[in-house]
Each structure stands twice: as C-alpha cells, then as structure tokens.
Amino acid sequence: MDTIASLFSFITTPVSWVIVQFHKVYGALFGDDSGWAWGLSIVSLVVLIRICLIPLFVKQIKSTRNMQVLQPKMKAIQERYKNDKQRQSEEMMKLYKETGTNPLSSCLPILAQSPFFFALYHVLSSIASGKKIGAINQDLLDSARQAHIFGAPLAAKFTDSVEKVTSLDASLTDVRIVTAIMIVLMSASQFFTQRQLMTKNVDLTVKTPYMQQQKMLMYIFPVIFAVMGINFPVGVLVYWLTTNVWTMGQQMYVINQNPTPGSKAQDAYLQRVLKSVTSHGEVRGRTRRKMVKAIVAKGSDRNDIERKFITGLGKLGLAAQEDGTVAKSETATADAEGSQAHKRQQPKRQTKAKRQTTGHTTAGAKDTESAAAGSKTSLEKQDAPQDSKPKSAGKPASGSSRQAKSGQRKGPQRPKHPSKK
Structure with missing residues (x-):
C-alpha cells in the first residue's frame, strides 16, 4: 500500500x-x-x-x-x-x-x-x-x-x-x-x-x-x-x-x-407528479416538465408505467403536451373512460347467508320443475294405447335391460305405437 x-x-x-x-x-x-x-x-x-x-x-x-x-x-x-x-x-x-x-x-x-x-x-x-x-x-x-x-x-x-x-x-x-x-x-x-x-x-x-x-x-x-x-x-x-x-x-x-425509465422509482415519481397535477392543475417544476416532455416524445414506445401516467391524466380531463405542460382535453377523457369500460368486470362476492338463500330458492325451483315433468309423463303414459298382442312369457323380450341395443336406454322401454309395428 x-x-x-x-x-x-x-x-x-x-x-x-x-x-x-x-x-x-x-x-x-x-x-x-x-x-x-x-x-x-x-x-x-x-x-x-x-x-x-x-x-x-x-x-x-x-x-x-x-x-x-x-x-x-x-x-x-x-x-x-x-x-x-x-x-x-x-x-x-x-x-x-x-x-x-x-x-x-x-x-x-x-x-x-x-x-x-x-x-x-x-x-x-x-x-x-x-x-x-x-x-x-x-x-x-x-x-x-x-x-x-x-x-x-x-x-x-x-x-x-x-x-x-x-x-x-x-x-x-x-x-x-x-x-x-x-x-x-x-x-x-x-x-x-x-x-x-x-x-x-x-x-x-x-x-x-x-x-x-x-x-x-x-x-x-x-x-x-x-x-x-x-x-x-x-x-x-x-x-x-x-x-x-x-x-x-x-x-x-x-x-x-431523475429515475431510470421502467423502474419502481419512475413509478413513484410519476405518481407524485400526477398527485401534484391533481392538486394544482399543472405540472410544476422544470425537471418535471422535462420528464413529461420526454414521455410525450416517446409516443408508442412508452413503457407500462408511462402509459399509466398518461391514462391518469386522461381521467382528470387533461392531456400532456409536447412542451411538458398539460391542457384540458375531452378526447383524453373519452379515451380514459373507454379503456375503463373495456376492462373485465369482476362479479361481487355474495355473503354466505345470501348464497344459502339463493341455493334454497334454486333447489325449490328445480323440485317444482321435476314434479311438473313427472306428472306430465304420467299423463302421457295413461293416454298412450296398450299393445293388443301379449308378450310370450317364455322368451325374453328384445331390448331388455340385460342386453340393450345401441342408442337405446337400459331398462324397460316404452311400448311402441300399434301403427309403428
């Protein structure tokens, strides 16, 4: 040394x-x-x-x-x-x-x-x-x-x-x-x-x-x-x-x-700028105007943090200008509202009591529909004509539950109409 x-x-x-x-x-x-x-x-x-x-x-x-x-x-x-x-x-x-x-x-x-x-x-x-x-x-x-x-x-x-x-x-x-x-x-x-x-x-x-x-x-x-x-x-x-x-x-x-673009420091800095604009209606300070000017000059090359900042200005009815200042703009407001409308709306979570009440109501409605369907089926069976020719007791019926044909339900089948024999 x-x-x-x-x-x-x-x-x-x-x-x-x-x-x-x-x-x-x-x-x-x-x-x-x-x-x-x-x-x-x-x-x-x-x-x-x-x-x-x-x-x-x-x-x-x-x-x-x-x-x-x-x-x-x-x-x-x-x-x-x-x-x-x-x-x-x-x-x-x-x-x-x-x-x-x-x-x-x-x-x-x-x-x-x-x-x-x-x-x-x-x-x-x-x-x-x-x-x-x-x-x-x-x-x-x-x-x-x-x-x-x-x-x-x-x-x-x-x-x-x-x-x-x-x-x-x-x-x-x-x-x-x-x-x-x-x-x-x-x-x-x-x-x-x-x-x-x-x-x-x-x-x-x-x-x-x-x-x-x-x-x-x-x-x-x-x-x-x-x-x-x-x-x-x-x-x-x-x-x-x-x-x-x-x-x-x-x-x-x-x-x-003067944070690095795309960093957490830039996000915090632009949030402070947005808060100041919300309070005073303008970009205060030469350094801040210089930062906004650089963001405007990037155009479509802006990163996600800078896009969020521009969107935040639009919600306030403001648009960033080329000289680093902000001005009122109805177009920016419409764009910000449109982007918000296109966002996916998440359904609100219901309380436990409300979910139980909804479940009981749905179950009751299903039971009512099942009962109506059952009574309708019974009426159809009563109205259907019976086959006049009795089945042989010694032979198993074709289409029985033990050997169901392809495409048919297992179990006893409904009798065919006499005209379709």
Whole structure:
C-alpha cells in the first residue's frame, strides 16, 4: 500500500495544504489539538472533492443507464459473432459510437478519487510515523498526533500493536472499538447504496447479465471494504465513510428526481407528479416538465408505467403536451373512460347467508320443475294405447335391460305405437 501511495506523492502537497486551511478554521472553534478540528478538516476535504466530481457523477449516471439499455443488443452481437472476436469488438465499438456511450464513464468518479485517497493515506501514515509531509510542519505534526476521535488517534489502525497505540497516547481497546464501528458503518453504507440502485432504479423489464453482475457487487463490495478497512488509519476511515454517505445521499436525490425509465422509482415519481397535477392543475417544476416532455416524445414506445401516467391524466380531463405542460382535453377523457369500460368486470362476492338463500330458492325451483315433468309423463303414459298382442312369457323380450341395443336406454322401454309395428 505504501508503494502504491507513493506513486501519488505529487498530490500530497495540495491535499495536505487543503487540510491545513480547513484546520485553521475549525481550530479556531474547537482548538488546534482537537480531534474534531482535524476530523472535520478531513470531512470538508471530502465534500470539496465530491463537489468537484459532480459533472463526472452525472456522466456516470448516463453511462450506467445507456449500458442497461444496450445490454440486449450487446448480447445479440456476442451471440452473432461468437466465433469472430475481432468482428465482435468492432461491432461493440460501433454500437458505443452510435449511442454515445462510454463504458469507462461509470468508473470515472472512483478513478478520479483514487489520487486524493492515496495522498490522504500517505499523509496520515507520515503523521503516524512522525514525519513531516507537504504543508504539514512540525507544529502541525505534533498537533495531529495528539488529535483523537472518540479516544482513537487519527493515525491509528485496527491492526496496530499495543506499543504503537501507546506511543500515540491511546488505548488499543478504544482504537479497535472505534475502527470496528466505522468499518461496519462504511460497509453498511456501501451495501445500502448499491441495494437502492438495484431495487429502485433498475428497469425491471430488461433482464440482462449486467443486472446479475451488479447484484453480485452489492454483496462483494462491502466485504472488500471490511477487509481493507482494518488496515486503514482512523483518518482514512473518516474520509471513506464520509464519501460513502455522500454517494448514498447523492444517489438518493438522483433516484427521486431523475429515475431510470421502467423502474419502481419512475413509478413513484410519476405518481407524485400526477398527485401534484391533481392538486394544482399543472405540472410544476422544470425537471418535471422535462420528464413529461420526454414521455410525450416517446409516443408508442412508452413503457407500462408511462402509459399509466398518461391514462391518469386522461381521467382528470387533461392531456400532456409536447412542451411538458398539460391542457384540458375531452378526447383524453373519452379515451380514459373507454379503456375503463373495456376492462373485465369482476362479479361481487355474495355473503354466505345470501348464497344459502339463493341455493334454497334454486333447489325449490328445480323440485317444482321435476314434479311438473313427472306428472306430465304420467299423463302421457295413461293416454298412450296398450299393445293388443301379449308378450310370450317364455322368451325374453328384445331390448331388455340385460342386453340393450345401441342408442337405446337400459331398462324397460316404452311400448311402441300399434301403427309403428
């Protein structure tokens, strides 16, 4: 780790200078040797870096969404040219160029943070070793070594020996408790950030290997952070925990304000827009109008969530316009009512008492019909003329119940009319 950190030594001076400037401000409030002064200086460094990285974060979001959309096409290219790797690479690059997608954009924020991370690690390691570095002179070095956060020195690590922790005027138990809590919080924030991305901001209609990879990373990244965290100084843990919390909050804001089409977040967002339109009769906010404008532009390519939103506007007698606003429309109302009329109506479930009453009534009606049919049959038998020729007693009658002819009922048959003999 020291070898890797030394590669970023060119940036240790700017990083140490920024920390010193923030320390002057917080030192005036909490004291120069206070752990809060040095800890908040590190937090402020993270906030400053992340603000500068917001444009890269926007590119990361766009690249991630484009990669999700392109997954089915990429899979088709891989299947089509599975025996020609060169042609496969050419078609992939052509697809990226046509859609304006850069696969590396999703890694830009992490890559951009790496120099600052390793530079801060190098600065804190030098403080632990008692060496001056960058803008930190001897006085600031002594102050930083005396700074403690909840009893743990900024330069102490979970794996440090008792002798090293004692030289920093601290207890090994305090150091391990503080570092363990920070490692757990760091891993939990990383897990929650990835989980809300997978459960809320992913197009559920597209099932691709990319989603499975992201799901695996959701469990792998926290484990990696936990293993690496035991070798990080407390100051670096403060840095990494702060950047994880920042990422979580920033992603939560993006999910709520600019969700991925087809995701649960988009459904919740459009429901909020529909509720606002119901209350105010218009689409409020430039971001919301931009979202409605994009939905109108899709036309027949809208997903089910967007169609539901358009139908909801129609029930209110409104229609979405090309500029993202809404206007009254009788046609939209008629279309919404027509779609409701075509829906299958489910019969209402009757109560038990009503079902029993209906059953008794039906059974009574059937008994009455059976009795009427029986009396009618009796009258017909009485009116039918009897056969004048008696049957022989010694011979069994043809068509008896033991050997019924095909197409006739078993059992005794009605006598034929004399004219049909």
